[in-house]
Amino acid sequence: MEERKNKGLIDLYSTMNDQDIIVYYKGPFDDVILAEIGNKIRMKAFDSPKAGKRLFAVFMELAQNISLYSYEKNRLESVGKWGVGTLVVYETPTAYVLTSGNMVKNDVLEQIRKKCDEINTLDRESLREMKRRYRSAELDPDHKGGNIGLIQVALKSDAPLDIDARQIDDERSFFTISVSIFKEG
Amino acid sequence: MEDFIIAGSRDIYFSPSVNLNAATGKCSISGESYLEEPYEFYKKISVWFWEYVKAGGKNIVLDLKFNYFNTSSSRALLEMLRVLRDLHHSGTEVTVNWYYPNPDDDEILMEGEDFRDECGLEINMIEYELEESGEK
Numbered sequence: 001m002e003e004r005k006n007k008g009l010i011d012l013y014s015t016m017n018d019q020d021i022i023v024y025y026k027g028p029f030d031d032v033i034l035a036e037i038g039n040k041i042r043m044k045a046f047d048s049p050k051a052g053k054r055l056f057a058v059f060m061e062l063a064q065n066i067s068l069y070s071y072e073k074n075r076l077e078s079v080g081k082w083g084v085g086t087l088v089v090y091e092t093p094t095a096y097v098l099t100s101g102n103m104v105k106n107d108v109l110e111q112i113r114k115k116c117d118e119i120n121t122l123d124r125e126s127l128r129e130m131k132r133r134y135r136s137a138e139l140d141p142d143h144k145g146g147n148i149g150l151i152q153v154a155l156k157s158d159a160p161l162d163i164d165a166r167q168i169d170d171e172r173s174f175f176t177i178s179v180s181i182f183k184e185g
Numbered sequence: 186m187e188d189f190i191i192a193g194s195r196d197i198y199f200s201p202s203v204n205l206n207a208a209t210g211k212c213s214i215s216g217e218s219y220l221e222e223p224y225e226f227y228k229k230i231s232v233w234f235w236e237y238v239k240a241g242g243k244n245i246v247l248d249l250k251f252n253y254f255n256t257s258s259s260r261a262l263l264e265m266l267r268v269l270r271d272l273h274h275s276g277t278e279v280t281v282n283w284y285y286p287n288p289d290d291d292e293i294l295m296e297g298e299d300f301r302d303e304c305g306l307e308i309n310m311i312e313y314e315l316e317e318s319g320e321k
Contacts, residue, residue, distance in 0.1 A: 031221070035197045050290040057291070060219065060255050128295070132303045135260055148256045155292075 019090050026086040028074035029067040038063065041089070046096075048183045054156045055089070055096050055181050061149040062100040062177065063087060070102035071172055094182055095158075101176040109165055109173045115150060116177070120160040127155050150177075158182045186240045189233045193217070200226075201251065205233050207240075212247045215284075218254035223261035231268040244278035245269065250313075251293065252286070259296070266304035273306060281308045286315040 016024055022044075023037060041059050046052030070083025085102030104112065122130060131151045154161055162178040186207040193202035199217035206212060220226050234245060247269065254262065266281070273279040283297035294310060301308040 031197050050288075053290050057253070057255075064255065064257070128299055132299055135263055136303055148260070152256050 016088075020092070021088060021090045022096075023087065023089040025088075026084075028076060028082045028084050029063055029070070029087075030074070030082040031067070034060075034063050034067060037087075046183075051096060051181050051183050055098065057156050058098055058153050058179050058181065059087075059089070061153050062098065062179070065149055066100060066102045069104070069108075071105050071108070072103040094184070095180045096183070097178060097180050099176055099178040101174060103168070103172050104165075104175045105171060106167065106173055109175055112150075112175065113163065113165075116161045116163050119151060119154045122154075124155070127151055131155070153177075153179055156181070186237060186242075189230070199253070201254075203230060205230065205237075207237060207242070210237065210242050210245045212245060213250070214247070215250035217252060218258035218262070220258060220261075223258045224264070227258075227261040227265040231265050234265075234268060234272060238272055238277050242277070244280075245272070246280045246282070248282045248284065249297075250284035251296075253291065254296075259300075263300060263303055266300055266306060266308075270304050270306040279306065281306060282311050283308045284311050284313055287312050288315060 023041070025033070025037060027033070038056065038060055042052070042056045044052065046055070066083045066085035066087070068083060070085045072084040073080025074082045074084055083102060085100060087098070087100045089096060089098045091097075119127065119130070131148050134148045134151060137147070150161065157179040159180040162180075163176065164178075165173045165175045167173045188207050189203060189205035191200060191203040193216040194200045195217065198221050199219040201214050201216040201218045204213050214230070237245070269279050269281065283293075283300070285293040285297060294312075297308060297310055301310075
């Protein structure tokens with residue numbers, strides 16, 4: 001059994017190596033880990049500084065979404081404050097691709113889907129307009145974020161938000177979002 | 186009325202440098218903003234503006250020079266700008282200058298324009314040259 005587990009990990013690692021993965025992380029997205037990975041991405045000397053800056057901004061928004069909103073909470077603490085999720089950054093010849101994944105409640109997933117679908121139909125100016133509209137709207141007092149993270153991610157990236165989900169049970173789904181940032185332009 | 190000063194820091198969170206001068210009304214916020222409690226942070230600055238005006242301050246000049254802020258900070262910043270708009274509407278002379286770099290990889294100018302459209306306060310857009318030797 002132990003051997004099989006190790007084999008699975010080796011396969012996973014080999015697959016990641018083949019895909020030019022720069023960062024792979026699974027676990028709690030607490031503030032220290034977020035700062036650590038964020039700063040590493042930021043300090044890396046990218047061939048295109050502009051792409052590096054955008055990758056950093058996108059990372060920060062998606063990682064904070066996991067911290068604040070993942071339905072799965074950290075099991076290493078007695079009080080599960082920080083959200084758990086996963087994040088991968090890999091490089092292709094033309095782009096950096098960042099994929100984040102976390103558990104969401106099924107009803108929340110529907111809201112996220114609707115928002116992403118709307119975002120993906122909009123051009124740049126309309127996205128800015130949507131950002132201003134959401135930013136000006138009142139928020140619930142317990143809402144910790146800005147509610148405009150996904151719109152900002154779309155503004156910083158060059159391709160539509162690529163979302164995917166797999167239902168785990170009646171309550172939860174695993175949700176992923178992939179963002180591409182081209183090295184040129 | 187005392188000055189309000191916060192030294193910028195970059196540790197687990199990034200805090201901008203804040204310098205609010207009670208004698209001259211000349212104020213600046215610059216650097217990076219990714220904060221544990223963004224609303225509390227900018228609320229304190231808004232409260233200082235209120236008290237400055239209550240203590241007889243007639244004009245505020247605020248220079249904003251950011252090179253990064255996350256979306257939670259941007260919402261909190263907007264609330265602060267709306268406080269300045271209200272003060273402006275009730276008679277305080279308010280000037281807000283938004284600095285954006287050249288080259289503007291992070292589209293700081295666009296962010297400034299969006300704030301201007303949203304807060305209903307005139308904001309001056311001012312370009313500055315980015316030093317090459319700085320951090321990436």
